[in-house]
Amino acid sequence: MSRLGETMVNFHEEMRTARLVFTRLLWIIPVAAGVMTITFFVGRVFSGDPTNLYAPPQADAALRAKVRASLGLDKPLINQYFTYLKDLLHGNLGTSFTTGRGVGSDLLERMPATLELGTIALALGIVIGIPLGVVAAVKRDKWPDFMVRVFSLGGMALPAFWVGLILLWLFFVSWGILPGPVGRLPVNVPGPPTVTGFLLVDSLLAGNLSLWWQAARQLILPSLTLGYGALGPIARVTRASMVDALESEYVRTAVAMGHRRPTIWWYALRNALLPVLTMIGTTVGYLFSGAVLVEAVFGWPGVGAYALQAIQNSDFAALQGFVIYAAVLFVVCYLIVDLLYLAIDPRTRA
Amino acid sequence: MTPTTRSAAGVAEPSGSGGDTETAGPVAKTRRRPPPAGALGFRIGVGLLAGYLVVAIISYFWTPFDPLGVGGDVLVKPGTPYLFGTDRLGEDVFSRTMVATRYDLAITVASVALALVLGTILGTIGGYYGKFWDGAIMRAIETFNAFPTLLFAMLIVSAVGPGILNIIVVLAFVGLPSYLRLARAEVMSRKTWQFAEAARMVGCRSWRVAFRHLLPNSIGPLLAFTAVNAAWVALITASLGYLGIGLQPGVPEWGSMIANGQDGIITGQWWVSFFPGMAILGMTGSLYLLGDGLGDRFDPRRRR
Numbered sequence: 001m002s003r004l005g006e007t008m009v010n011f012h013e014e015m016r017t018a019r020l021v022f023t024r025l026l027w028i029i030p031v032a033a034g035v036m037t038i039t040f041f042v043g044r045v046f047s048g049d050p051t052n053l054y055a056p057p058q059a060d061a062a063l064r065a066k067v068r069a070s071l072g073l074d075k076p077l078i079n080q081y082f083t084y085l086k087d088l089l090h091g092n093l094g095t096s097f098t099t100g101r102g103v104g105s106d107l108l109e110r111m112p113a114t115l116e117l118g119t120i121a122l123a124l125g126i127v128i129g130i131p132l133g134v135v136a137a138v139k140r141d142k143w144p145d146f147m148v149r150v151f152s153l154g155g156m157a158l159p160a161f162w163v164g165l166i167l168l169w170l171f172f173v174s175w176g177i178l179p180g181p182v183g184r185l186p187v188n189v190p191g192p193p194t195v196t197g198f199l200l201v202d203s204l205l206a207g208n209l210s211l212w213w214q215a216a217r218q219l220i221l222p223s224l225t226l227g228y229g230a231l232g233p234i235a236r237v238t239r240a241s242m243v244d245a246l247e248s249e250y251v252r253t254a255v256a257m258g259h260r261r262p263t264i265w266w267y268a269l270r271n272a273l274l275p276v277l278t279m280i281g282t283t284v285g286y287l288f289s290g291a292v293l294v295e296a297v298f299g300w301p302g303v304g305a306y307a308l309q310a311i312q313n314s315d316f317a318a319l320q321g322f323v324i325y326a327a328v329l330f331v332v333c334y335l336i337v338d339l340l341y342l343a344i345d346p347r348t349r350a
Numbered sequence: 351m352t353p354t355t356r357s358a359a360g361v362a363e364p365s366g367s368g369g370d371t372e373t374a375g376p377v378a379k380t381r382r383r384p385p386p387a388g389a390l391g392f393r394i395g396v397g398l399l400a401g402y403l404v405v406a407i408i409s410y411f412w413t414p415f416d417p418l419g420v421g422g423d424v425l426v427k428p429g430t431p432y433l434f435g436t437d438r439l440g441e442d443v444f445s446r447t448m449v450a451t452r453y454d455l456a457i458t459v460a461s462v463a464l465a466l467v468l469g470t471i472l473g474t475i476g477g478y479y480g481k482f483w484d485g486a487i488m489r490a491i492e493t494f495n496a497f498p499t500l501l502f503a504m505l506i507v508s509a510v511g512p513g514i515l516n517i518i519v520v521l522a523f524v525g526l527p528s529y530l531r532l533a534r535a536e537v538m539s540r541k542t543w544q545f546a547e548a549a550r551m552v553g554c555r556s557w558r559v560a561f562r563h564l565l566p567n568s569i570g571p572l573l574a575f576t577a578v579n580a581a582w583v584a585l586i587t588a589s590l591g592y593l594g595i596g597l598q599p600g601v602p603e604w605g606s607m608i609a610n611g612q613d614g615i616i617t618g619q620w621w622v623s624f625f626p627g628m629a630i631l632g633m634t635g636s637l638y639l640l641g642d643g644l645g646d647r648f649d650p651r652r653r654r
Contacts, residue, residue, distance in 0.1 A: 042505055
């Protein structure tokens with residue numbers, strides 16, 4: 001093929017990829033709209049009359065009507081729905097009735113704590129889970145496989161909050177080698193000046209290494225707890241996918257050609273990683289659910305603890321805001337996974 | 351062997367022993383399936399689940415102490431009179447763990463069964479009749495899938511309020527899309543197979559082809575998924591209980607028992623939270639093993 005022809009083909013392919021990416025990005029709109037619609041109707045239809053939360057119990061009918069009007073509840077449902085959508089699109093998630101502040105700003109303030117915890121947990125899940133899955137697949141039906149399967153089954157079968165409590169009991173209460181469940185920093189330790197909100201980053205930016213160490217120690221148990229839950233599915237998918245890859249014909253060919261075994265495993269792993277990528281995308285949803293539970297155990301001041309507080313105070317606007325937040329972030333993660341697929345797997349570009 | 355009879359046999363005896371009719375010499379021998387790789391795990395799973403059922407039934411007639419009996423010795427270590435110790439209110443942890451089995455098992459089984467039946471029916475309709483319904487159903491599912499499951503369950507349960515029936519309905523609703531999607535994919539993939547064509551050709555009505563011919567062939571993967579999903583539902587039930595939005599306060603449930611023992615962990619009374627967690631592990635673990643076993647059995651690609 002001529003040089004020009006090659007360029008034309010490449011250009012054509014790139015255009016097609018760009019179009020795929022674009023349609024994929026557009027797809028987020030109906031899903032986000034659906035998410036908002038569902039949360040609205042769950043809120044309005046199931047949770048009853050929010051007037052009772054705002055009006056004092058001894059309020060008479062006139063006062064109640066006034067409260068209803070101030071909340072916009074006297075209008076038809078469909079008008080309320082459009083007001084709600086308009087507010088959402090302006091980034092207004094409503095007002096939390098416990099903190100008296102906007103749910104959006106509340107969430108934003110607490111987000112770095114959860115993101116820091118979630119990122120480290122996910123990293124742990126990937127860095128430990130994938131090698132474990134590979135070992136299990138390579139040593140299939142032997143004792144390492146058995147150990148990995150039991151260990152990863154535990155990650156999926158155990159409730160995260162229980163794992164957290166048991167780890168606390170062992171490392172904090174019994175052995176006293178790690179700090180207790182008091183949040184992101186030990187009690188009475190002032191945080192670094194806020195730049196990113198991530199304590200590990202901010203303390204480094206402030207040049208305070210001992211603070212970094214204190215923050216890291218507080219992170220160990222919560223991130224292990226959350227990471228163990230993420231590890232289970234990742235290790236299992238890696239194992240299953242790796243087993244398939246090891247039985248494939250290109251691996252047989254590589255074996256026949258006399259490649260060394262690590263080389264062969266590397267070939268197989270590269271092909272086995274696609275389903276793992278999907279699983280990692282799904283895990284992000286788990287991390288949000290898990291954050292609610294793990295943050296409750298460790299007194300972690302993130303969005304999960306905020307959601308729990310909202311539940312306990314029947315603060316529906318706050319809970320709803322959190323769920324929308326999580327759902328949208330989850331969809332964005334799915335999108336990223338899909339785009340990574342396009343980048344990694346040439347077959348999806350066809 | 352037609353696909354229909356194979357699957358029917360599989361449903362009738364999922365214990366791993368089915369399929370080997372030893373009457374007809376060497377031909378039957380070659381047809382005989384190798385034992386599935388996860389057969390041991392499968393048996394452990396079935397055995398443990400049967401154990402949970404037995405405990406749940408026994409708890410109606412006998413528990414060592416009154417599970418709601420407040421006022422006994424407070425925070426006693428696990429030992430002779432109190433096998434799992436007692437909690438802060440002096441309630442026997444062992445008796446409460448036994449009684450809690452009822453609630454966790456009932457919620458899991460009921461909501462999974464509800465989701466399985468409804469999801470399968472809708473999915474079969476979607477997969478067989480396609481077109482409009484299919485498109486509408488699939489778009490709706492994509493939206494529901496955008497919610498992380500526990501969060502969605504939390505949202506609805508905190509809206510409709512606590513109670514065993516509410517939880518069952520909510521968890522069934524949350525789980526339904528996955529069954530629907532699976533049933534749809536299974537039915538769709540076999541819609542044009544020859545046995546379906548044959549059924550149509552001898553004059554079966556479309557619903558009969560869909561529900562009597564196509565669906566029974568899809569039941570294996572559906573059951574395997576059901577077991578795995580049940581484990582997930584059991585975890586969510588416990589999580590809701592832990593967060594205090596599941597059942598009415600005071601009802602023994604593993605998750606809420608763990609929450610009750612949370613303060614004790616820091617002061618050294620580990621047993622109040624420890625044993626309910628082990629009970630959850632046994633149940634979810636055996637459901638996963640069951641799901642793996644069924645998956646190995648019904649998915650020829652995975653059976654090696």
